[in-house]
Amino acid sequence: MALPIQDLPAWARLNDVSFDNVEVTTTVDKGYGVVSQKDLAAPEGTVETPQLLAVPHDLILNSLAVEEHAKEDKEFKQLLEAVGHHPPRVNVLLFLLVQLARNSSHAHVGVSNPWTQYLQFLPKTVLLPTVWTEDERPLLKGTSLEVAVGAKLRALDNEFEMIREASSDIPCWNGLLWHSGAVSLKDWVHLDALYRSRCLELPKSGESMVPCIDMINHSSDPSAYYDQNSDYEAILLLRPGVSMSKGQEVTISYGDTKSAAEMLFSYGFIDPESTSESLVLPLAPFPDDPLAKAKLVAFGKAPKVHVARESGSIRWDSNFAYLKCVNEEDGLDFRILQDNEGNQQLRVFWQDEDVTDQISEFQKLVAQTHPLPEVLRLRVAVSVQENLEIHLKQLKSELPRHDSSTIREECLKHGLLLRQIETSLLEDAIQALEQEKNSLLEAENVVAYLGSMETSNSDLVGEEASNEADDFS
Ligand SMILES: C[S@@+](CC[C@H](N)C(=O)[O-])C[C@H]1O[C@@H](n2cnc3c(N)ncnc32)[C@H](O)[C@@H]1O
Secondary structure: OOOOHHHHHHHHHHOOOEEOOEEEEEOOOOOEEEEEOOOEEEOOOOOOOOEEEEEOHHHOEOHHHHHHHHHOOHHHHHHHHHHOOOOHHHHHHHHHHHHHHHHHHOOOOOOOOHHHHHHHHOOOOOOOHHHOOOOOHHHHOOOOHHHHHHHHHHHHHHHHHHHHHHHOOOHHHHHHHHHOOOOOHHHHHHHHHHHHHHOEEEOOOEEEEOOOHHHOEEOOOOOEEEEEOOOOOEEEEEOOOEEEOOOOEEEEOOOOOOEHHHHHHHHOOOOHHHOEOEEEEEOOOOOOOOOHHHHHHHHOOOOEEEEEEEOOEEEEEOHHHHHHHOOHHHOEEEEEEEOOOOOEEEEEEEOOEEOHHHHHHHHHHHHHHOOOHHHHHHHHHHHHHHHHHHHHHHHHOOOOOOOHHHOOHHHHHHHHHHHHHHHHHHHHHHHHHHHHHHHHHOOHHHHHHHHHHHHHHHHHHHHHHHHHHHHHO
16 A cells, blocks of 8 residues: 655654655655755854754654564564564564555554554665566676675575564464465565665664655765754754755765665665775685685685775775685694583684684784785785686676566666676776786795795606606616
């Protein structure tokens, strides 16, 4: 069920949301947005700029608010307890799933609240890559989002199954959520997209959804910002130095340090004016490394390489790339230790020191303590460059043939933009790595090391040759 946006002012009045000289309307290309109803100005240097919106604290939706709702709603409390402790985001999504089920089945399980209705104002489609179709997702092939979106979809599937399992023993929820067919995995994926594209980081309440303030679009040159006042209300204020005329769109910044991939992943669009030039790619251990499994377990996170262009130059870093490129002969060791309770633990040792707790700083640690730091850096640079080349090759390979009528324009536009941004960054990073490799090859201890390797190889060849001669005799 959807409610027309013209009904939002009535909902706002009923719930004490105050709009001051602004209104929600439909924009040309960004769905809903907020525009000013009169000329507005906040002179430079003013401390108290005009307030455009105020949303009462009890409408702010986060994990804590969900627990408050549960106190007044016995049936929801039962559901929340059955699902157990999960990240705050899951509690909020569960709360929204219940409102969605109520709206679609007209069944009144538990107590309805302002969000039951507010959800009906929100867009039915949010084009984040997790909701792209099978035809649209190949646009991400070779980009840094290919693996991330697949992993996110699997995580969403697991969350939804976990909720189904935990709640299907509770008769009223089993009836509403599962028997009525009111909600499905598609709804969970949609709610997650709504959540990620609309949640704000409030100074006092933390990560939260805020009705009405979530109707404000992003700009790299924003006219407003949000805050929280002493009553914990979420408020929207005009920025100092901004003047705007009647009918102009009010905008905020969704952040200016996010990469193109992060913007697309969280908001479904890329604004090249406000994205940082960076990307994060997955990195696998060498397939023939006997320590590969131990390295992955000890690292504890998905191994990655981070590439960025900062002030015109390329920077890359990867703690896992360093772990990948060192071995026992460098001073790496894994040991299984047993604590007093008999639990076994994998510990990482570097040059006989237990560095398990420093594994997230492995690059720094090893770069400072390796006896031949330039030789190690060369090994890591070669491995990282190879990894980037594989991704670049995929990015440059032709996209699978598709029927353009099955790909939505917005997905095509932002998918191609992401490919273009990441291709350019990877090409420059590969070139920078080539330069770095060349200068490392000239470093004194690299020359000496490679020279010693050559000597021992030719000794070996000499020995082999003499063995062969022996064999012939
Ligand atoms: C917080 S909501 C803003 C309100 C939203 N336009 C709506 O219709 O409900 C964020 C979503 O608005 C859209 N959006 C916001 N700023 C945008 C921009 N500068 N360009 C394109 N889409 C934008 C994206 O779909 C994004 O996921």
